[in-house]
Amino acid sequence: MEIVGRSITRVDAVAKVKGTAKYVDDHFVPGMLHAKAFRSTIANGWVKSIDVSKAKVLPGVVAVITYEDVPTHTFPTAGHPYSKDPSHQDVADRNLLTRRVRYVGDEIAAVIAVDELTAEKARQLINVEYEEYAPVLTAEAALQPGIPEIHAGTGNVLGRGGYEVGDMAEAVAESDHTFVDEFSTQVVAHCAMENYSAYAYMEENGRIVVVSSTQIPHICRRIVGQALGIPWGRVRVIKPYIGGGFGGKQDTVVEPLVAFLTTKVHGRPVKMELSREESFISSRVRHPFQFRIETGVTKDGTLSFRNLEAISLNGGYASHGQSIANNCGTKFRQQYRQKAIKYSCKTLYTNMPAAGAMRGYGVPQAMFVMESHLDDIARALDMDPVEIRLKNIPETGHKDPLNGIVALSNGLKECLVKGKELIRWDEKKAAQANQTGTKRRGLGVACFNYASGTHPVGLEVAGARIVMNEDGSVQLQVGATEIGQGSDTVFSQMVAETIGIPLSMVHILSEQDTDISPVDLGSYASRQTYITGMAVRKAAEEIKAKVLEYAWGMTDIPAQVMDIVDGWIVYKHNGEKITPLIEIALDAHTDVVHAKPFTADVTNNARVNALAFGCTFVEVEVDILTGKVEILEIYNIHDSGTIVNPTLAEGQVHGGVSMGLGYALYEQMLFDPKTGKPLIHNLLDYKLMTALDTPEIGAHFVNTFEPTGPYGAKALGEPPAITPAPAIRNAILDATGVKFNDLPMTPQRLIAKFQAEGLI
Amino acid sequence: MTSTISGRTQKITCTINGEAVTMDVDIRESLLDVLRNRLYLTGTKKGCGVGECGACTVLIDGEAYDSCLFLAVWADGKHIRTIEGEAKEGQLSEVQEAFVESGAVQCGYCIPGFVLSVTALKEQNCHCDRESLKKELSGHMCRCTGYQNIIKAAEKVLTEDK
């Protein structure tokens, strides 16, 4: 391969360093109005009365819309493909504006004004009277009988799931030891540097155009249609450059409301740009989980059974809801072999911000419990943590008993071996035995598995369109969104590679417009390279076939003996040049008799999946007097099949690992236990790591080839964020002998436990 | 354009990317507001509006400032540089080039700010070691890159200088 596999410069890098890349807020539409939501200041209750009279008369206010003005039907928001099967549909539990408030920040009314400041001031002039209920912030509170339900008829249970595979009784009987423990994870936020923002206007024909920072334009279009109760084709969604998503924008956060608001002002453009604070409290977060895990092992460390119970707190609205807990269970199952395995989970409504998709989709939580627990087992059995993993990882070709996914490529073992080497595991383990000082070093490891897309749970449709120009260059259009991960570059590489033209001859349209772009589900589930890549490759193959077919007509050389290399039609067997591609392309555009410009428009329904694997190795130094954890070395080693662009791939690993580090040590959203008010809603209090806090991150890949993936590629986007937390937890354990089962592992928690366990 | 509700204005004179500008600014506006909403210099981004993220960084008299926390009236008499002025005649600056080559760019939202801070360091002949460099860049947040390739890009231009 010539172009696939090379560190090509990203196609959008120049626009981004020059500041010419236009994001949602960089678009100015004449006459743009600005909307601000009036948000609930209580976590749980009803609006008894609302008075917007003062807001309405403030000069500059165009309209004030309340829950009384919106359609009464509810709609879902999650970025999943639509299903005709009602049991597979996302829970529709939202209104555009609500009278029943379910978290602090819930949207009760919206002000539309000529500028943002006026909208903001008018918002402050709205008065409401609430009937307030005690906020439900924990699983215990949610399941308490007799309390007002957050959503009527649910008992505050949004969903349940689970599975049992294998003969549990037999597996339990065979175990020499059983280990039981509990773990928990916290609420974290995506913190894309670009906040949530969208604007909408109406075309003369009554269609609504929404311009949004969305990962999922096509799905967004459908949801806006559902929310407004209008035919879906009356909505058009445009996605310009996006300043990061991480799953938060795999959801519809502002689009339905802003689309509705434009209809209330006769189609004038209305923009709703969430502030950083609003983005924290009123968009989506990652689900906090509580786990109880039970594991049986034989003397030699072979897993005989695993049993995980999970409770996931979803906040006030369903969003992705139960799907996250389900995915948690799936990846938990796929990580190791055992005789029997059981998983049961429930997702509960609480009075907190809605939890949705976030990089890893339930798997950072799954691997935190699994990989932490496994280290405790290794310790109890006096086994090396790497050894116990090597003993239990699934073999290549392993077929999952429930979803049927076959691990056709599996480099997990190689990852573990490589990681051990990189960090000099054995050498350091020996040197670090029996430390007594106030700064103690330790090593940790953790493994993960992940999927490339959502099959068979979700539909995996992707589209690509290629049009060849007179000069042999092509336009490539995809419906999948570039959100920073580099997919546009990778797709361009695939097209150049497949057709046989230089990368400079591939022009990708980075903006998605549901009126123009091929249908695709969007950017999520680490699916782009694998799933959309399939469609892109097929489209490119189709173009190439058409070119060669046409060339046959022009040259009398059979298509099957020709190839295209670097913009030339050549003989396949020896590479001898026949004619430049431009000759063929020009002819196909201009020949009065035969003209038929080359186009391909491919939609692919990928009914396969591939597992990506990898691990984190980390060395930490724990200051037991200050509770600070210093990362001395950290490596993520990935099996993602063929690495289409090593520099971009490393970038994914750097960013993912840093997110994982934040998850481990720094990041959390906290809520006042009495009122449910978010205590953390800005970047000063939310501890996103700065450059000074971030260690050097080692990104490594092992060589595998995934037969089902385009050019052998599989998932990479989300995986890097999964295992830093358990690896660090295990390294702290290694350093200090103290177990931390709750995230994040903040200094205060460390000190409290060090004191309790007599270290200090 | 929509008639916004206007506040009191003050006349300021400054240079923006080398060009002299005299304009009436609203006393309520930040420099960021003026650059983006009135001059359409949208390469300067807003990530928080409160000095926490550095996305809005511009150079004022050669030093990096958060334009969101800088009142427009304060810009009087200053030399202001935004990302739009860095590429000259279609040619990327050395710093921009280094960002492109080092794979420092992902979603790109934080990038203009970083480019300007690194540019200031380069022009001040900063020969800082990695730790001090990280400190110099610690007022910029990036969610995508873990900073690694951004630091790499910065080191590239700052060491090539030596």
Added chain:
Amino acid sequence: MYDIARYEEARTVDEAVALLAANPNARIIAGGTDVLIRIREGHQPSAELVGIRHIEELSKIELRSDGTLSIGAAATFSRISKHSLITHLVPALGEAVETVGGPQIRRVATIGGNVCNGATSADSASTLFAFDTVLQIQGPEGVRLVPIREIYRGPGKVHLGQAEVLTAILISPENYNGFGGHYIKYAMRKAMDIATLGCSVNCKVGTGNIVEKARLAFGVAAPTPIRCPGAEALVEGKPFSAALVDDFGKAAAAEINPRTSWRASREFRLHLAEELSKQALVRAFIKAGGKVQ
């Protein structure tokens, strides 16, 4: 856009005082890194502001003839930390203000704003306490001098009249000559963070490696920055030793009364107070020329 109804720029201190006196609603804005945040949060609606950042005399850093170091209230942190008078005479202060926010913030944020904002977490405050700083304040009635300890009224509150301007921060030679100082900002991040606890120790070494003078101040250990005279007295005049350091830490923790907040528990802050005061004493002692072990 900020909800600002009026903005006036003062060119001299007298003018600032006059503008403030003429309009009881007027408030000072220096760097604005606290004021603008407050306005944005809606806490100062239709703000009327008097800008002082362009008053030249307010950003001067100079040595008076009597050896008093005078730091203009509108001097920014980035200027302070680089200024040669600071790095020579009171390096601990320069190091302390380098821990504020990030570089962009330090270029606009002023030391006067830090003090007048009244936050217990202010990164300059504990060090200024340790230096027994005196504040020079000018108002309609003239100029007054106040020890920094007397300016704080409570969290976010200072004893300052509406028309009064803090003009200079004064450190007299007997409070810096021969002193070594060290500030430890304990926060979750290494930049862009508010202190969980700030701890500043200044000390002087006497013959026989004794701790001749010790000054210990904390931020976030109480609603306002505080000194710990008990811990100071305990070690003064005693030969430096590991045991002395331990006693100092214990005394410090015993002397403060921090609160539990969602940011940190009382227990954690007490532990930190003990630990950080020990570490800061050791570092300050070394800087003052003392020998450790």
